[in-house]
Amino acid sequence: MLDTFLVCGLGSLGQNCVIALKKFGVKIVVIEKNPPPDDEIRNLLPLIDLLLTGDCSDRDILLQSNIEECRAALIVTTSESVNVATAIAIRQLNQKTRLVMRSNKENLNHLLSNQLSNFIAYEPTELPANAYALSALGKEVLGFFTLDEQKIRISRVKITPSHPWCNYDSLHELNTRSRRILSHYQPSKSFSSTFNQWNPYTKILPQDTIICVETEDHFRLTHDNFNQIINRQSLWLTLRYNFENIKPKLIKFWKLNRKEKIKGVGIFASIIVFILLIIGTFLFKHYAENATYISSFYVTAILLLGGYADLFGSIEPVQEIPQWLQLFSLTLTLTGTAFVGVLYALLTETLLSSKFQFVTKRLPIPTENHIIIIGFGRIGQKIAYQLKELKQSLLAITFSKNIDPSLESNFPLIIGNLEDSLKLANLDKAKSVVIVTDDDITNLEVALMTQNFNPHLNVVIRTNGDSFTDNLTKLLPTAHVFSAYQVAAEAFVGAAFGENILQLYRFEQKTILLTEYEIEEGDTLNNLLLGEVAYGYGVIPVFYSGNGSFTPTLMPSGT
Numbered sequence: 316m317l318d319t320f321l322v323c324g325l326g327s328l329g330q331n332c333v334i335a336l337k338k339f340g341v342k343i344v345v346i347e348k349n350p351p352p353d354d355e356i357r358n359l360l361p362l363i364d365l366l367l368t369g370d371c372s373d374r375d376i377l378l379q380s381n382i383e384e385c386r387a388a389l390i391v392t393t394s395e396s397v398n399v400a401t402a403i404a405i406r407q408l409n410q411k412t413r414l415v416m417r418s419n420k421e422n423l424n425h426l427l428s429n430q431l432s433n434f435i436a437y438e439p440t441e442l443p444a445n446a447y448a449l450s451a452l453g454k455e456v457l458g459f460f461t462l463d464e465q466k467i468r469i470s471r472v473k474i475t476p477s478h479p480w481c482n483y484d485s486l487h488e489l490n491t492r493s494r495r496i497l498s499h500y501q502p503s504k505s506f507s508s509t510f511n512q513w514n515p516y517t518k519i520l521p522q523d524t525i526i527c528v529e530t531e532d533h534f535r536l537t538h539d540n541f542n543q544i545i546n547r548q549s550l551w552l553t554l555r556y557n558f559e560n561i562k563p564k565l566i567k568f569w570k571l572n573r574k575e576k577i578k579g580v581g582i583f584a585s586i587i588v589f590i591l592l593i594i595g596t597f598l599f600k601h602y603a604e605n606a607t608y609i610s611s612f613y614v615t616a617i618l619l620l621g622g623y624a625d626l627f628g629s630i631e632p633v634q635e636i637p638q639w640l641q642l643f644s645l646t647l648t649l650t651g652t653a654f655v656g657v658l659y660a661l662l663t664e665t666l667l668s669s670k671f672q673f674v675t676k677r678l679p680i681p682t683e684n685h686i687i688i689i690g691f692g693r694i695g696q697k698i699a700y701q702l703k704e705l706k707q708s709l710l711a712i713t714f715s716k717n718i719d720p721s722l723e724s725n726f727p728l729i730i731g732n733l734e735d736s737l738k739l740a741n742l743d744k745a746k747s748v749v750i751v752t753d754d755d756i757t758n759l760e761v762a763l764m765t766q767n768f769n770p771h772l773n774v775v776i777r778t779n780g781d782s783f784t785d786n787l788t789k790l791l792p793t794a795h796v797f798s799a800y801q802v803a804a805e806a807f808v809g810a811a812f813g814e815n816i817l818q819l820y821r822f823e824q825k826t827i828l829l830t831e832y833e834i835e836e837g838d839t840l841n842n843l844l845l846g847e848v849a850y851g852y853g854v855i856p857v858f859y860s861g862n863g864s865f866t867p868t869l870m871p872s873g874t
Contacts (some may be wrong), residue, residue: 318342319364320811321385321412323371323401324392325350327779328417328439330359331804332389336811337362344380346371372400377408387413387811391439395420399427406431415810419693435810439803443777444697446802446821450775450795451686451702451747457526458820459705460829462858463867466531469497469820469827474523486525487515492870494529495855528857530869581661584654588619595619595647602640618644619651678727681708683744689736689761690752691718691728694777694799698749699726710745712736714752733757737764747773755783762791795821802826845871 318341322332325347336343344365353360360366369376371392382388388405390398395418402414414434418424424436449458458469474480483489486499499513502522519525595615600606606614623645686702688695691713702709703726711722712729714736722728729736742748748765750758755778762776774794778784784798805826806816814830821827834840840848845856859871 319344319381319385321346321380321382321388321405323347323388323390323398324417325356326391326393327798327800328391328804328807329389330356331781331798331801332391332807333359333362335804335808336389339808339812341386344385346376346380370397372397372404374404374408377401377404382408382412385409385412387415387813389807389811390414390416391807392417399423402427402431402434406434413811413813415807417807435815437803437806437810437816438693439807440694440799441697442806442819443797443799443802443821444694445701445818446797446826447694447749447751447775447777448698448701448705449820451698451749451773452705452707453747453773458528458818458827458829459531460818463869465869467528467857468531469526469528472525472527474519474521474525476521478521480519480525481521483519485515486513486517486519489519489525489527490870494527495857495870496525496527497855498524498526500524528855528870580657584657584661588651588654588658591619591647591650592616595643598640598643602637615647618647619655621648621652621655623648677723678725680727680729680739680741681710682741684708684746685710685741685744687712687740687742687745687748689748689750690758690777691715691722692751692753695749695751696722698751708746710740712740733761733764737761737768742768742772745769745772747775749775749777751777753779755779759787762787762794766791797821 320336320341320343322329322336322343322345325333325345329345329347333343333345342364343362344367345363346367346369348368348370350356350366350368365380367376367379371377371390382405388401390401390405392398392401398416398418402416405412405414411433414431416424416427416434416436417439418436419438419441427436428434445458449456455471456468457471460467472478472480480489486496489496496513499517499519500523501520502524592612592615595618596608596611599611599614600608603611603614685708687710688699688702689712691699691711695711695713699709699711710727710729714731714733716730718728718730729739742765748761750761750765752758752761758776758778762774765772765774774791776787776791776794776796778787778796778798779800781798781801784796784801787794788796802819802821806819806828809816809828809830814828814832816828816830818829819826820829832840840852845859849855856871858867858869860867
């Protein structure tokens with residue numbers, strides 16, 4: 316099998332692709348029109364077997380690269396037109412080479428896939444959006460995806476002394492038709508050293524960490540049962556907590572915002588008017604001669620609307636109605652004028668507010684337990700939509716005034732300078748902040764400012780360079796820092812080996828790829844047991860479909 320790979324473009328993505336490819340011990344040929352200075356890529360040059368200077372879409376340059384011997388070509392220049400021209404030129408020279416192209420034009424990519432065959436395209440800045448979104452959720456949920464209409468999630472479980480898994484004799488008993496163990500490690504170890512290398516006969520102990528992939532229904536069942544046990548054990552603590560919080564809740568009730576206060580006044584005024592209407596109807600029916608309930612109701616309504624002069628405006632006394640009832644009628648008019656006036660005012664304000672909302676309708680800014688996305692470009696928007704699907708409370712901050720108006724109706728949005736925006740974002744009660752602007756220095760500044768506002772905040776930072784990523788990780792050890800291009804490069808390399816990359820996840824400085832792999836005739840995996848594939852290649856099968864004769868299997872065993 317051919318073991319030469321062509322990389323077209325030596326920018327940030329191309330450099331990361333070279334590093335990721337060399338881990339597999341393959342030969343690498345690179346074409347770059349304007350190579351960086353040697354001192355910038357001195358650590359990269361030993362990994363490259365052949366470096367050609369020129370246009371990668373040029374037929375002669377491609378022939379010099381021995382394209383007919385290349386297993387795959389990773390076309391990752393920053394020019395969309397150059398990438399497309401290169402893909403077409405390579406296909407004309409070699410019908411079998413796998414083409415992995417950088418592109419953000421979905422429709423064009425679909426058309427090229429049908430035309431060129433053995434072709435796939437990704438947008439590297441959007442590809443890691445899933446990883447950024449999951450990092451913002453915290454430590455428990457590490458991933459989610461759908462297979463065969465079944466929702467699957469990757470979870471991290473911290474074992475406590477009361478956890479039901481402590482009752483199992485050995486770790487392998489946790490593997491079922493709806494769950495697979497990915498990693499098990501004790502406090503002294505890390506995930507990266509134990510992925511798919513756990514001892515099946517290990518006893519589960521408190522303080523252990525288990526990472527598993529399981530169906531969502533199974534997750535709800537087991538975790539809900541566990542929560543019920545915990546709730547029963549802590550019933551007294553819950554009651555005590557609620558009792559101690561009565562006073563803060565009462566204080567919070569009186570500290571309502573303006574909109575809530577106006578609503579309360581409107582309800583109070585409506586109740587008073589309604590009560591007076593009933594009382595007036597009853598009194599006029601029983602103390603006025605020849606009165607009926609309908610006529611009494613109309614008279615009371617007229618008085619409440621300020622019609623006292625219409626009924627008692629004559630200078631001559633009205634003998635049929637007692638004096639005290641006439642005085643009550645005057646009281647109805649005075650009270651009705653005040654309270655009905657309030658209702659008119661509220662109705663007018665509501666109509667005017669509705670008129671302005673048709674022009675600009677913005678969602679309210681969340682006050683607590685929300686995720687803040689700073690940088691609302693393409694990757695920020697993709698992160699927002701993914702978190703919205705997970706029913707997360709969101710707030711987006713952008714420094715650009717050129718924003719799609721439709722986004723303002725879909726997400727709470729703050730547009731303005733950095734310092735003022737952070738003051739409005741309720742950082743002190745936020746759950747996470749995801750910083751994904753295009754500028755590394757801006758991301759660093761935002762990260763430091765958010766930590767000053769809230770040192771305990773879960774911070775996720777996007778970077779564009781490996782060295783900057785390493786330095787920032789040391790500066791902010793508790794933050795989730797990873798380069799978009801570094802993570803995307805691993806997906807590009809996986810696709811170059813023929814895998815269909817469905818999702819990628821990032822946790823504990825390690826990238827996990829969710830891939831769909833179809834076994835072809837003559838493939839090195841042909842006739843191997845699933846267990847041999849799992850332990851020999853560092854993968855965990857979660858879905859298996861045989862060639863026509865087998866029913867698709869979720870969480871297959873290793874046999």
